Amino acid sequence: MSSRNRGIFLILSSLFTLALAGCSSDSPTNPLTAPGIDAVSRAADKGLPPGAGEVLPGRYIVRLEPGKRPVAALATDLAKRNGFAVQHLYSSALRGFSAGMTAEQAAALAAENGVLGVEPDRPMQAFAEFLPTGVDREDVERNPYSGIDGVSAAVDVDIAIIDTGIDPDHPDLNVVGGVKLLGGTSDPDFRDGFGHGTHCAGIAAARNDGQGVVGVAPGARLWAVKVLNDSGSGSMSDIIAGVDWVAARADEIEVINMSLGGFGWSDALRSAIQGCVGQGVVVAVAAGNYGMDVYGFDRTIGNWDDQVPAAIPEAMTVSALADGDGLPGGLGAATSSGADDSFASFSNTSHNVVAGNPVNSPGAAIDLMLPGVDIISSVPGGGYAALSGTSMASPHAAGLAALYIAQHGRAADAAGVYAIRQALIDQGAPQNSPWGLAAGGDRDGNIEPIGMAAPLAAFSDLGFRSFRAQASIHPGDTVHAKVALGNRGTSAVTGPVTLRMFESGSGTEVTTPRVLSSGLAVGQSITSAPHIRTPADLAPGTYTLVVQHDLGDDVGFNDSMSLEIEVLPPAMRRPVVQD
Template sequence: MPKIFGVALLALLLAAASPAPAGAETSAHSDRIAGRYIVTLKDAPASADAEAAVDAAVEQATSMGAAVQHVYRHALRGYAASMSASAAAALADEPGVQSVQPDRIVRTAAQTVPTGVNRTDAGLSPTAGIDGKDTRVDVDVAVIDTGIDLDHPDLNVYRDGGKNCWLSWLPPNDLHGHGTHVAGTVGALDNGTGVVGMAPGVRLWPVQVLGPLGTGSWSDVICGIDHVTEHADDIDVVNMSLGGEGTDDGDCGKTNDDALHQAICASVEAGVTYAVAAANDHADAAKTVPASYDEVITVSALADFDGKPGGLGRSTCRSDQDDTFADFSNFGADIDLIAPGVCVYSTAMGGGYTTLSGTSMASPHVAGGAALYLAKNPDASPNSVKAALQGAGTLDWTWPSQDSDGTKERLLRVSSF
């Protein structure tokens, strides 16, 4: 069994959440902004009276402890203010007040195509069919991670397929945010809003093996793999953006008694394709599992800031050189593909969106690419999927840059899938 002190997330949480258009994050269950209200006044007979009525109403609200943010005099008469619920109720009973309504979140209606989706040419994939019309890729992808936000409106979460190995009596609802971000890169809906994933609308199986701090145990991870293998007739692809210390014995864990390796080999033998993160130590991935296992697709991270080749993009959420090997990414002979992993914009807990960096963010691009290939080649073996992804990949990125292994990995490209 590999030596670990806890299974650590591979995300580099180096970027702050991108601000929502309304300036606040909200629960998927409610779009109300706590403590903020819009107060509309009744009509007054003359403009002079109307002006005076607005001024008087604002003064009254202030005297009741309200903090007025906006005063409306033209499109309607009234104001917006922060206040207690009791003050709002009292104002609603005033004779000159037409209504007091909660302020609510508003979001842009446009859909963002993340730079990683652009850089891998997912927008050109006929299977992905990215056009804002909510066409869905008919593939099942398990995310073995911190769980997934089960109510996120931009994700097709298959609740009945979920499992919580971290706390078995709870649903696999994300308490950290990492798994939800991974899930969005794999398959956020192509619904005209939010973001779109590599394989839009795939059925996402939430398999929670890590807790709110982003750590867990190998026994919990093996529980997740066991669940996936039980449902290998339904699950096509797994993303595992997690890891710890260990090596590949070249014998599926039979020589060095590595139970994790044995479990993954059995799952792959059952037909499930695994995409895993290389880790973020800027070291040889040979000392990290599951990244070092030959049976999985191990993914390093590309720094890409504009979704295009050429190295002309300006850095955004963190410093790095555009279109180069990410300065934190692991390298070595175990790397099978490289994919965007810096400043990746994707789904977040609470129905929102955020930006993160890490090989954890690179791996789900490949999981989504595998889903696209399997949508058209449902009988392909995991080895065939890996070969197809590598064969379709491109060398059109700047090298050697930070890559220390002397080998230029192919960059994920899915336009032909």
């Protein structure tokens, strides 16, 4: 490989035989009601972000049965009859609409003729914490359709970035149009005020123009579909509107990238993706950055803890590789999220796959593992920055799909989309260790760690998910902590898990360690509420509270967590809870 633009994947120079892939149309039914405080509490206990498992009060998504009557007319009649306000209309990827209504109105609407289902809207968000290593790793310059290391030419494919928008004035990006779909409204101003969408766009398709960075599919036409606000947040209903907007232009747009997600299964989002894929559009999505299974803690599809759209079978789900040098072999410098050529420490995984999954991947419900750590790409204002996350891995896959389409032609239907996904999977090297080293080389002699999302070999990983305690105490007070930890590995782990308290300046331990657990079985998660009594003569000042284990497992980044706690003078009383 040359020292210039390469990534994690080799694109075939010969034609693939496109085979029909089966797909189950069955999907779980989502209840009308919110998951409730128990689900939200479970999310907090498992270290998930605020809002995981929650719904958006007073906002619902409605799926309509197939029919010839226009969606707008049917939605208007239903709104008049039930007294609610319609927001987005969906008529291309699925038949339906979003609306503001009460729970009682939603229940009444669900009983109406012609209504297939009603589900609560949910919060969603963007995923993210020289020559990009991803483009270098994929040998993109070897593909004659990339225009890299040869005559500069734009890839003749259209990619929709469903995200926070794109900077239309960035010199490295070929932005041809777009829309803003936020809060149930439509607006032509798709400018990116957050940066996430512009970064993803550059990874997928930055121009090969001798400046900045080069994308996987250089110069491909970019469509900005802004469904997340300038803080990177949005809603399920807006994202469905974005997918529907692309489906209405499926004769022009061949690929979607969605580096976003949220928690909680959605029949409506799956229907939208199915409708778009059915028109021949490849949908690449980020696996998520929570170090958990995309099907949730129960590893079962259709529940509150599912990561969507990552868990949706019709989408091409992508996890992240830590790649320090754009080369295989594990000899590059360590990255911010793991050793060279290792599975990124934050990346979601998959252990099993739903029946009827349309592709066969050694990563189960995840198709590909692609570079997602310290990826340099475009940002608003004409500049460049490095970001990490499965958000950065997914547009690598979108670019690869675009290159495949440029060489072999677009898909006409869902079977064609699944054949493209399978072709990309088949060019990867299934992994047989946690560290991204395949058993054999690819056709140019390289060992490319790209086909597997979860390690096949046994590994141990006891990790902390969350840690909370008071922000302040007084000498002699008891520290009340709350700790969540789980065994994410493939084998049981045994040994003490302890809570300790140190003086921040000297590192002197000031309390007796408290043992929380002696180990966990595979897949087991626990929440502990330990407490430790501080000495009555403890000097006022700042102390560090540490929860840790010393089990020597294979994944070290989550072996401990810490927080600071302030010891106040005896006269000051009012401890404050710190989240």
